[in-house]
Amino acid sequence: MEIKNYFIEVPSVPDSLTAVEEFIIQITEDLNIDEDKLYGILLSVSEATTNAIVHANKKDPAKVVLVSVTVENNILTVKVKDQGPGFNPVAVPDPTKPENLLKDSGRGLFLMRIYAKSLTYIPSPQGTETILVFEV
Template sequence: MPISRSVVVASTPSAVVDVFNEIQPGLQANNYSEEDIFAIHLSLEEAFTNAVKHGNKMEPSKAIKVDYSIEPDKVEICMTDEGEGFDPEVIPDPRYGDNLYKPAGRGMLLMRSFMDVLEYSKKGNSLRMIRYKEKRNPKSAGKSR
């Protein structure tokens, strides 16, 4: 059964737990596999962490809006923070050179790998990601080498 909802939560790292707890039963009810649920959970965590840290700059008075829809064949999540946005093209590839040894900067790569679609708004403070059901293997990672 398709589910579509919009939630606004406080910009604190732990708030993502409530968001996932709300989404998870819908995924199970629509027969998403454990692989799909793992991928969606991971991508949601990474997107939320970026929104809290880099978007809303760890200000708990700010909010994050999550719109999601769960359909029999795909899950779509849109997330918007109150930050100034950023240009995703300038984020360095964490897999090469000195970046490989840096402790941060892998969230976007993981989202791109585990979801089928990852798009940012022009301003960069809003993202949209989609995963289609029964996609068994994550995409071989990214374009830049």
Template sequence: MPQTHYHLEIESDPRNLITVEEFVNYFAVDLGLDEKKINGLLLSVTEATTNAIKHGNKNDINKIVNIDVDVVGDYLKISIKDQGSGFNPAEIPDPTHPENLLKDSGRGVYLMRVYMDEVDFKVTPEGAETILKLKIK
């Protein structure tokens, strides 16, 4: 029987994204997710982690990103925490708006919302947290 909690801690270095991908593949296969769900999950967790490294922790390798994965009933809850000051998701420009189509950033949150059942953002005293929920059953 697969476990119900998975944890990964990385330094804020984009080179650690490969470790994040391996981590996502590991728990997704362990939980028996299908390939379509795994692809959306990989993309969403990688985007959230990239945001945590780049925007939250400002690429400071002395700052940590924590990823916690929990099976809660029929859902997978993934929490990506950085040590940054957070942001207002309402201020992110719509990447589907014509003036934003060619921009090379700004699609991460949009893609998370496409592939996940729920996307939430919290600012805590320790930093910012992105919470992704995916129905797995």
């Protein structure tokens, strides 16, 4: 099977999330990925992009988020790269604990772990790269 690569770079503003979601939907349609898998992919990438825009890049329009997608042998790999200072995923509160159940946010990493085959973070001085791997 051939390797397919896709890229989009967006400014760190909340409206950019729509462009990233449309980008992911177009790729999954081009690849004929079924709707059940599309939901998990789209939700995970939306959460990773939101984290990059809001938490890492602090909605700074001068900073960008790069989303790259590679498809090879029924494996779809999405990389979301921000320009933020990084974070400690272990320090993120567990959204399933009673004290966190009613919070408006804090479920993104939890949801990504549910839907992705694997979830990895690569920190660097230039920002963090979140890598999501899905079987398609």
